[in-house]
Amino acid sequence: MKRILVTGGCGFIGTNLVKRLLSRGDYVIALDNLYCSDISNSEIFQDNPNYLFLNRDVRDSFDDIRVDQIYHLAAPASPKIYMKDSIYTLDTIVKGTLNALECAKKNGARIIISSTSEIYGESQINPQNEDYNGNVQPMCLRSSYDESKRCAETYAYCYYKQYGTDVGVARLFNTYGPYMSLQDGRVVTSFIESYINKEPLYINGDGNQTRSFCYIDDLIDGLIAYMDSNISGEAVNLGNDSEITINTLADVFMDIVGEKLRIEYKAAVENEPYIRRPDLSKAQRLLNYSYKAALRDGLKNTLDYFEKNYKKDEE
Ligand SMILES: NC(=O)c1ccc[n+]([C@@H]2O[C@H](COP(=O)([O-])OP(=O)(O)OC[C@H]3O[C@@H](n4cnc5c(N)ncnc54)[C@H](O)[C@@H]3O)[C@@H](O)[C@H]2O)c1
Structure with a gap:
């Protein structure tokens, strides 16, 4: 039986990962503040x-x-939360990654660091592949997250080169599913929260910005495949490589709930990237990873989860 540590183990991705590892028969330690x-x-x-x-x-x-x-995985991950206390965000991602790598080094353990598509910033290429170095601002509202994740990747690379630490960097793209926090301000949960509270769907900007939404089960498959591989000292994208606009997401969402909902457009968020789509060829080649879940199924599962839990809160 393997002893597996999941930092951020009570968060969205952490909870889904812990669930899968336990069902596989591993001993799992979830560390979270x-x-x-x-x-x-x-x-x-x-x-x-x-x-x-x-x-x-x-x-x-x-x-x-x-x-x-x-x-x-430990890090404040939604913009609404990570911008609230930028110094906390920087410290958690930079010091937290250093401590995680030290823990791996001391134990001779294999470690996967969760990075993010945000390290590509306002990308000048689409889709984004791992060789693209990004276009990131060091001084703006999003920098505490984007730049600390870039620094976390550098720490991973240096531990690999200098100490031979067995480390992989997973660049995660927008993921959604059960166990997200309904109030985290990310677009899928924001739509669900609005629907449950009978409010309009709020969209930042004109809604023509694109994202590639990855259902959690596929992401967990990718993370575990990465851990169970022997790929070290590399960054690998994980997510869904089909790209849609936020307006299309709203249309699919309304189709699922079977209602025409009012859309309210708000000001675009400063420095929010306009396009986002992973090139998954490296993940496919090294990890045999490919994205499977249909958007409609993923959204329906997520909505069902929140409707069930919302009703529980009401009782
Ligand atoms: N969800 C996504 O779409 C996405 C996309 C790209 C990258 N990621 C990365 O994946 C990881 C997990 O994301 P998530 O969506 O599950 O986020 P989440 O906010 O749901 O979970 C993060 C967890 O980290 C914990 N945490 C925060 N600061 C901590 C600290 N100082 N010490 C210990 N625990 C701390 C939080 O309490 C929370 O449980 C993050 O590193 C995030 O940057 C997520």
């Missing part, structure tokens, strides 16, 4: 003897934990 998640995501697993929750902060060393593998 609950900065932007809820203890209820840990309580789901509390009766499982192979699960341990540690309420700890990745900004402090955690190399006392004995592990074989580490998925390093």
Whole structure:
């Protein structure tokens, strides 16, 4: 039985990953300070003897934990949350990654660092492949997240080169699904929150900006395939390579709920990238990864999850 540490293990991706690893029979330690998640995501697993929750902060060393593998996910991930306290964001991503790499080094463990498509910034190429170096501003509202993730990647590369640490960097693109936080301000949850509260769908800008929405189950497949591979010292994109506008997302959403909803357009968010689509050929070649979930199915599962949980809160 492997001992696997998931930092940020109570967040959206963390909870889905913990669930999958436990179902596979691993021993899983979820480390999280609950900065932007809820203890209820840990309580789901509390009766499982192979699960341990540690309420700890990745900004402090955690190399006392004995592990074989580490998925390093801890970070405030939604713009609404990471912009609230930029210094916290910088510290968590930079120091947290350093501590995660130290933990891996001390244990001789394999580690996957979660990076982001945001390291490509306002991309001048589409789709974005791993050789593109990005177009990122060091001084703007999004910089605390984008630049610290770039620094996290550099830490990963340097640990690989200097200490031989067995590390992979996963560049994650927009992902959605059950166990997201309804109030995190990301577009899928924002639509669902509006629908549940009978409000209009809010869209920033003209809605012609594009995103490629990845359903969580595919992302978890990709992360586990990466961990179980022997690919080290590399960055690999993971996500969905089919791109749609936010207006199209709204149309599909209305189709699923079977209602014509009012759309309210708001000011575009400063420095928000206009296009976003991963080139997945490296993931396909190295990890045999390809995206599978249909948008309609993923959105329906996510909506069902929130409707069920919303009703629970109401009772
Ligand atoms: N969800 C996406 O679409 C997406 C896209 C690109 C990259 N990512 C990356 O994937 C990772 C997970 O994202 P998510 O969507 O699950 O985010 P999330 O906000 O749902 O989860 C992040 C978790 O990290 C925890 N955390 C924050 N600061 C911490 C600290 N100092 N110490 C310990 N725990 C801390 C939070 O409490 C939360 O449980 C992040 O690193 C994010 O940057 C996510």
